[in-house]
Amino acid sequence: MSVPVRLAQEATIAADDRGLNYGDGLFETLRIHAGQPLWWGAHWQRLSHGARALGIATPSPESVLAACEPLLAQPGDGVLKLLLTRGSGGRGYAPPEFAQPQMILSLHPLPKPFPATGLHLRWCTLRLGIQPLLAGLKHCNRLEHVLARAECSDPAIHEGLLCDAHGAPTCATAANLFVLRGGNWLTPLLDRAGVAGICRQWLLAQGIGRECRLTREHVDDADAIFLCNAVRGILPVARLDARRFEPHPEVRRIVRLLARAEPAFAAMESA
Amino acid sequence: MSVPVRLAQEATIAADDRGLNYGDGLFETLRIHAGQPLWWGAHWQRLSHGARALGIATPSPESVLAACEPLLAQPGDGVLKLLLTRGSGGRGYAPPEFAQPQMILSLHPLPKPFPATGLHLRWCTLRLGIQPLLAGLKHCNRLEHVLARAECSDPAIHEGLLCDAHGAPTCATAANLFVLRGGNWLTPLLDRAGVAGICRQWLLAQGIGRECRLTREHVDDADAIFLCNAVRGILPVARLDARRFEPHPEVRRIVRLLARAEPAFAAMESA
Numbered sequence: 052m053s054v055p056v057r058l059a060q061e062a063t064i065a066a067d068d069r070g071l072n073y074g075d076g077l078f079e080t081l082r083i084h085a086g087q088p089l090w091w092g093a094h095w096q097r098l099s100h101g102a103r104a105l106g107i108a109t110p111s112p113e114s115v116l117a118a119c120e121p122l123l124a125q126p127g128d129g130v131l132k133l134l135l136t137r138g139s140g141g142r143g144y145a146p147p148e149f150a151q152p153q154m155i156l157s158l159h160p161l162p163k164p165f166p167a168t169g170l171h172l173r174w175c176t177l178r179l180g181i182q183p184l185l186a187g188l189k190h191c192n193r194l195e196h197v198l199a200r201a202e203c204s205d206p207a208i209h210e211g212l213l214c215d216a217h218g219a220p221t222c223a224t225a226a227n228l229f230v231l232r233g234g235n236w237l238t239p240l241l242d243r244a245g246v247a248g249i250c251r252q253w254l255l256a257q258g259i260g261r262e263c264r265l266t267r268e269h270v271d272d273a274d275a276i277f278l279c280n281a282v283r284g285i286l287p288v289a290r291l292d293a294r295r296f297e298p299h300p301e302v303r304r305i306v307r308l309l310a311r312a313e314p315a316f317a318a319m320e321s322a
Numbered sequence: 323m324s325v326p327v328r329l330a331q332e333a334t335i336a337a338d339d340r341g342l343n344y345g346d347g348l349f350e351t352l353r354i355h356a357g358q359p360l361w362w363g364a365h366w367q368r369l370s371h372g373a374r375a376l377g378i379a380t381p382s383p384e385s386v387l388a389a390c391e392p393l394l395a396q397p398g399d400g401v402l403k404l405l406l407t408r409g410s411g412g413r414g415y416a417p418p419e420f421a422q423p424q425m426i427l428s429l430h431p432l433p434k435p436f437p438a439t440g441l442h443l444r445w446c447t448l449r450l451g452i453q454p455l456l457a458g459l460k461h462c463n464r465l466e467h468v469l470a471r472a473e474c475s476d477p478a479i480h481e482g483l484l485c486d487a488h489g490a491p492t493c494a495t496a497a498n499l500f501v502l503r504g505g506n507w508l509t510p511l512l513d514r515a516g517v518a519g520i521c522r523q524w525l526l527a528q529g530i531g532r533e534c535r536l537t538r539e540h541v542d543d544a545d546a547i548f549l550c551n552a553v554r555g556i557l558p559v560a561r562l563d564a565r566r567f568e569p570h571p572e573v574r575r576i577v578r579l580l581a582r583a584e585p586a587f588a589a590m591e592s593a
């Protein structure tokens with residue numbers, strides 16, 4: 052099936068698009084640096100994996116990259132968003148037999164940087180529902196994350212950590228979590244909830260971090276913690292609720308490692 | 323805040339609408355009969371309740387009813403869908419401070435009727451994630467229901483029953499569940515998952531059914547079961563996987579009760 056790829060400003064979205072009605076779709080947000088989308092292969096692989104899980108056809112990656120060209124030509128760094136929906140469909144939940152998926156591309160400015168002294172985090176009250184069939188996917192059912200973000204409007208708090216319904220720490224609202232304990236980096240398993248982030252995947256591939264089921268005490272008592280995502284890279288954490296974390300040489304080492312591998316994040320190294 | 327109300331065929335939806343990107347919205351599907359939307363008050367109340375829970379402003383009900391007029395003027399019965407989204411927003415999950423919600427109205431034909439001899443059901447494999455903050459609301463995060471519907475393409479199976487992550491029967495993919503045991507009608511509590519249906523609410527208000535936590539055995543061993551929703555009314559069940567249910571006078575009594583109260587469902591009484 053041929054899937055049209057359109058730029059957001061030219062895209063007309065039908066009122067019966069299943070993305071709009073049911074969140075029946077997937078997305079990717081990529082860092083743009085030096086006119087290139089960073090970690091393109093990993094992002095495309097995650098999108099394709101999610102599309103197979105939901106039974107949505109994808110356009111060819113070549114057609115997406117070609118459509119991205121005018122967006123990548125903008126000067127400076129930015130964020131490229133790919134949104135894939137199942138397309139228009141009837142009123143019922145059953146996926147239509149012959150849906151025409153839609154892909155929409157948009158360009159966004161880089162988010163405001165967090166302070167170089169580290170993030171202040173809080174534990175969110177909301178607990179993520181457990182759904183192994185959707186866990187790890189960057190799908191468009193994000194009301195839990197919207198509600199978790201809306202829990203706290205204090206501008207001094209930069210991010211919130213989320214536990215799942217069994218109380219296991221899983222992720223931040225828009226980043227993955229790494230925790231240092233006894234000299235080992237640990238990151239939550241994402242088999243029940245959460246999004247399998249691309250920067251997290253890059254770190255695991257470098258041998259940094261081991262997936263495991265964490266408890267809240269594991270995080271509160273950690274020697275150091277950081278968040279990460281594909282747009283911002285590594286985000287050292289200075290505070291989690293009342294607990295303070297001193298700058299840690301292990302976090303600095305990982306910031307430096309990423310900055311050397313990916314020049315997009317070089318500014319963070321000097322920070 | 324004034325919320326624009328538009329008909330689907332005239333509505334342009336922005337690519338950055340949060341309904342499209344995050345399923346950040348709510349909907350209602352109402353039966354139209356004799357040029358009127360059935361149970362309007364209850365539907366509006368549920369939508370308003372959901373909008374308060376998500377922090378989305380609503381238009382005035384009068385402005386929605388006025389905008390519905392050309393849709394209600396169509397001959398014959400049909401389905402009216404109200405879709406309320408938080409509107410356009412930035413790339414992040416945090417609800418924008420000054421979002422402009424959008425309401426879109428659309429008219430749909432009645433679904434194909436189910437056989438008068440009763441529905442054939444199956445147990446779905448998917449288990450609904452538990453999220454007390456969203457339970458009961460008819461929000462637009464419906465991937466679980468989409469996947470549950472996609473589990474079975476056998477046209478002889480009309481609906482699927484869903485348990486939550488703790489194994490408690492909760493609902494069908496697009497209807498609520500009532501179970502007769504020892505002369506009492508029971509219906510699942512919807513405090514962990516599921517949608518608080520308007521026909522279910524009407525039945526409870528008539529003193530039919532008591533909310534409780536059911537087990538799968540409660541359903542499999544029931545004397546009779548039926549499904550219900552606001553578009554189709556009461557749906558007697560003839561079979562659940564291998565278990566057959568004979569026509570039951572208690573189900574006939576409730577079908578008749580609804581048909582007399584709401585002429586939209588009178589055809590079912592004679593079936």
